[in-house]
Amino acid sequence: MNVAVIIPLVLFLVIIFAVGFIASRSLTKSGSDFMQDYYLGGRQLGGFILAMTMIATYGSASSFIGGPGVAYTEGLGWVLLAMAQVVSGYFVLMILGKKFAIMARRYNAVTLTDFLKGRYQSKWVVITAAFSIIIFLFSAMAAQWVGGARLIESLTGLSYTSALFIFAVSVLIYVIIGGFKAVALTDMIQGVVMVGGTLILLIATIIAGGGISNIMADLTAENPNLITPFGAEGSLTPSYVSSFWILVGVAVVGLPQVTVRAMSYKSSRAMHRALIIGTFVVGFIMLNMHLIGVFARPILPGIEVGDTVMPLIALEVLPPWVAGIVLAAPMAAIMSTVDSLLLLVSSSVVKDIYVNYVKPDATYQRVKRMSFGVTAVLGILVFLMALNPPDLLIWLNLFAFGGLEATFIWPVVMGLYWKTGNKYGALSSMVVGIGSYIVIDVFYTSLFGLHSVVFPVVLSFIAYVVVSLATKHLVVKEAGEIAAES
Amino acid sequence: MPPQEDYRFKIANREALIGVGLAVINFVWWFAFAYGLGSRPPEEYSYVFGIPSWFFYSCIVGFILIAALVTFVVKVFFVEVPLDDEEEGDRS
Numbered sequence: 027m028n029v030a031v032i033i034p035l036v037l038f039l040v041i042i043f044a045v046g047f048i049a050s051r052s053l054t055k056s057g058s059d060f061m062q063d064y065y066l067g068g069r070q071l072g073g074f075i076l077a078m079t080m081i082a083t084y085g086s087a088s089s090f091i092g093g094p095g096v097a098y099t100e101g102l103g104w105v106l107l108a109m110a111q112v113v114s115g116y117f118v119l120m121i122l123g124k125k126f127a128i129m130a131r132r133y134n135a136v137t138l139t140d141f142l143k144g145r146y147q148s149k150w151v152v153i154t155a156a157f158s159i160i161i162f163l164f165s166a167m168a169a170q171w172v173g174g175a176r177l178i179e180s181l182t183g184l185s186y187t188s189a190l191f192i193f194a195v196s197v198l199i200y201v202i203i204g205g206f207k208a209v210a211l212t213d214m215i216q217g218v219v220m221v222g223g224t225l226i227l228l229i230a231t232i233i234a235g236g237g238i239s240n241i242m243a244d245l246t247a248e249n250p251n252l253i254t255p256f257g258a259e260g261s262l263t264p265s266y267v268s269s270f271w272i273l274v275g276v277a278v279v280g281l282p283q284v285t286v287r288a289m290s291y292k293s294s295r296a297m298h299r300a301l302i303i304g305t306f307v308v309g310f311i312m313l314n315m316h317l318i319g320v321f322a323r324p325i326l327p328g329i330e331v332g333d334t335v336m337p338l339i340a341l342e343v344l345p346p347w348v349a350g351i352v353l354a355a356p357m358a359a360i361m362s363t364v365d366s367l368l369l370l371v372s373s374s375v376v377k378d379i380y381v382n383y384v385k386p387d388a389t390y391q392r393v394k395r396m397s398f399g400v401t402a403v404l405g406i407l408v409f410l411m412a413l414n415p416p417d418l419l420i421w422l423n424l425f426a427f428g429g430l431e432a433t434f435i436w437p438v439v440m441g442l443y444w445k446t447g448n449k450y451g452a453l454s455s456m457v458v459g460i461g462s463y464i465v466i467d468v469f470y471t472s473l474f475g476l477h478s479v480v481f482p483v484v485l486s487f488i489a490y491v492v493v494s495l496a497t498k499h500l501v502v503k504e505a506g507e508i509a510a511e512s
Numbered sequence: 513m514p515p516q517e518d519y520r521f522k523i524a525n526r527e528a529l530i531g532v533g534l535a536v537i538n539f540v541w542w543f544a545f546a547y548g549l550g551s552r553p554p555e556e557y558s559y560v561f562g563i564p565s566w567f568f569y570s571c572i573v574g575f576i577l578i579a580a581l582v583t584f585v586v587k588v589f590f591v592e593v594p595l596d597d598e599e600e601g602d603r604s
Contacts, residue, residue, distance in 0.1 A: 102567050106546050109571045113535050116582045120531025125524035127595045238562030250554035253564050255546045264547050271539060294592045301590075305582045309575040443525065 031341070032182055034350030035357065038219070039196055045211045069131070071210055071291045073299025078217030079210040080118070080287050080300070081308050082363070093312075094319030098335045101245065101252030101323075103262045105316040110267075112312065113275040115305035119297055121279050122288040125442050127297070130289035137370070138282040138434065139378040141289070145441045148449035149383070154456050156378035158433050159282050160371055162426035164408070167367040171197075171412040174360040180337055181353065190412055193361075198405040201365045202398055210290070216361065221307060223352040224314035227340055231321045234343040244324035252323070269477040273428060277483055280435030281427070283366050286373075368408070372401040425467060428479035432459035435483060436490040444494075451494030459486030520593045530585055538578045545570035 071079070097104040126141075133144025139155045174197075175190035182189065235241040245252040256262050278284055291297050322329075322339040329335055340349040376396050381388055388396070436459070437452040463482035470478065549557075550566030560568040 102564065106542075106567065106571060109542065109575065112575055112578060113538055116578075117531055117535050120534070121528050123524050123527050123531070124593055124595065125521055125528070128518075128520060128524070128597070131596055239559070240562075242559070242562055242564070246554060253557070253567075254554055255550040255566060255570075264543070268539075268543065276535060294590075294595060298586050298590055298592070301586050302579075302583045305579045309579060313571060313575060443528065 030346035031350040031353065034347055035181065035354055038351070038354040038357070041215065045215065048211075069290055069292065071287075071296060073291075073296040074303055075210050075214045076287065076291045076296055076300035077302075077304035077307060079213035079366070080284060080304055081115070081311065082213040082217050082220070082366075094315050094322075095335045097316040097319030098323055098329065100257040100262065101249075101254070101320055103255045103257040103267070105313070105320060106255050107262065107267045107270050108312045108316045109309070110271045110275045112305065112309040113271065114278045115308035116301050117276050118279050118284055119288060119301050119304065121439060122285060122442070124294055124297070126285070126288050126438075127291065127294075129442065135289060137373050137377055138285045138438070139374060141285070142437055142441070142452065143378075143382070146437070146449035146452050148453065151437070151449050151452050151456070152378060152382060154453065155434070155437075156374045158430065158456070158460065159374045159378075162430050163282065163367050163371050163374075164404070166426040167364055167371065168408045168411045170360055170364045170367070171408055174357070174364065175412065177337070177353075177357055177360065180334065187413065190409065194405060194409045194412075197361060197364050197368065198402065201368050201405070202401050210287075212361075213366070217307065219351070219354050220311050223354065224311055224318065226348065227344065227352050228314045228318050228321070230343040231318050231325065231339060235321055235325050238321075241321050241324055245320070248324070248327075252320070263475055265475045266477065269480045272483060273431070273477050273479045277428075277431040277435050277479065280431040280433070280438055282430060282434060283370050285434070285438060286370060368401060368404060372397065372404055375400050375404070425463075428467070428477075428482070429460060429463050431479060432463040432482035432486055435459075436487050440487075440490050440494075446498060447490060447494045448497060448500075450497040450500070451490045451492075454493040455486040455490035458489035459483070462486070523591045523593055527590055530589060534578065534581060534585065537581070538574070541574045541577065542570050545574065 093104075093108055097108070129135075129144070130141055133141060135141040135144055139152055139159065142155050143152045171190065171193060174193045175186060178184065178189035178193055179186050184192070232238055232241070235244070242253060249258055251258050251260055254260075255264075255267070291300065318339065319335055322335055326335075326338055326342055329338060337353055340352050344352060376393065380396060381393065385392075433456045436455045437447075440447045440455075441452065459482050462485045463478065466481055467478045546566055548566070549569065550564070554564075557564045557566070559565060563572070
């Protein structure tokens with residue numbers, strides 16, 4: 027493959043490394059609380075970084091590589107669906123909001139699990155939470171590694187194994203060294219690359235297609251359904267598309283990788299800035315990326331594998347070196363997703379399980395060594411799994427997003443805003459959420475034409491409320507002391 | 513012990529409700545234009561800047577509108593509060 031494409035990509039990786047090293051120096055300097063610094067960046071994120079790191083985290087490879095591919099096949103209907111993600115740009119920070127940040131500081135929480143521990147004071151809530159994070163995020167992460175390696179493979183012509191190795195080494199080095207701050211900073215660079223890259227590519231694609239009217243005419247000539255909201259086969263029903271408002275829109279509130287960012291910001295001013303920037307940027311990127319997929323169709327007809335639409339169209343309509351920079355965008359998306367997931371799984375192992383229940387009196391040095399060690403071991407494990415990905419892994423990844431949402435959304439949201447909510451409610455909400463999601467996903471795929479995440483979210487809400495009310499008398503004494511004040 | 517009625521939580525509750533309100537507006541706008549204008553047969557579509565009008569109003573105008581609304585709401589209604597509990601002495 028083209029050297030002119032590879033050089034900008036490599037440069038991009040070098041810059042990312044540099045940032046990781048710089049961030050690690052500030053990590054060793056402050057040193058007041060290693061756990062907070064490594065996993066949360068010392069709660070010092072400003073507004074711009076916060077917005078970018080949130081977007082980079084939930085706009086994972088699925089939206090940056092898979093998304094445009096599906097848009098290529100389905101047409102404008104899929105762009106409509108993707109725009110449901112705009113809501114996540116402001117909803118998460120507004121709902122969790124200042125109360126979550128205040129409570130997280132009060133509980134000294136570093137992870138979502140810490141927050142649940144502080145709120146519910148229950149060993150079983152913590153263990154259920156930690157295990158679902160470890161299992162689901164680990165699989166989600168492994169699948170992202172496969173995606174990252176495939177991208178390097180297609181760009182460089184290296185074998186899959188060498189591509190995976192390059193990817194793994196670059197991710198591991200800066201996650202291990204820099205921790206959350208490095209991840210958040212590189213997320214920011216990657217966010218900027220994504221914004222610029224998608225804009226350049228969209229403009230170049232429109233020019234190559236002879237203008238928007240021309241592209242629309244070509245699409246209509248091929249299949250008029252491509253320009254309707256209903257998809258190429260007319261199979262995207264309003265109820266199905268709308269249910270994505272839950273999956274990729276409002277229920278994102280329950281994703282651990284997103285909530286951890288909602289406790290990491292410096293001040294309410296930073297949060298306000300992040301709300302505005304985040305909404306603009308997430309909408310901008312989603313609109314651009316998916317429109318590129320649709321507009322690519324008349325220019326490059328007959329692409330079979332959806333994942334290759336982005337690289338192919340970039341190489342087609344841009345000069346090689348610009349294509350290299352632009353393709354750094356999906357690369358950036360995958361890497362930033364991977365490093366934040368890696369950090370989160372590592373924090374779950376070290377903090378939620380090890381420090382809480384295995385060795386509560388662990389020394390500072392020991393925790394520090396454990397954190398680096400566990401992050402490295404997890405990285406190697408993921409590498410081994412990605413070498414020869416088992417089918418179960420692919421399934422678990424698809425499943426992880428909705429599963430985590432159904433598990434966590436109500437214990438977090440109701441825990442913040444409903445005083446009566448208690449540990450029994452939280453635990454049953456988690457169990458019902460995850461259980462009903464598995465049942466619906468495996469046996470029905472979609473119930474009443476809605477995405478399979480919808481009913482578990484509803485059921486886990488009912489479970490939370492009913493069980494909390496039914497067990498109110500059991501916790502009446504503790505409630506006065508630990509429940510969230512409102 | 514933190515005070516029973518923290519003034520910051522009132523602010524936080526109000527802001528969360530604003531978030532829900534914005535999401536509802538966003539959804540209604542998105543849905544109404546997409547399926548209101550887009551359910552006709554494609555031959556009858558009108559176009560704005562070469563883009564089918566349902567998509568233009570639902571996704572492009574809708575996005576700009578909601579981003580502007582978020583900016584407005586944050587600048588006007590959101591209140592800056594300290595996030596740490598200063599009154600607690602046991603914190604480093």
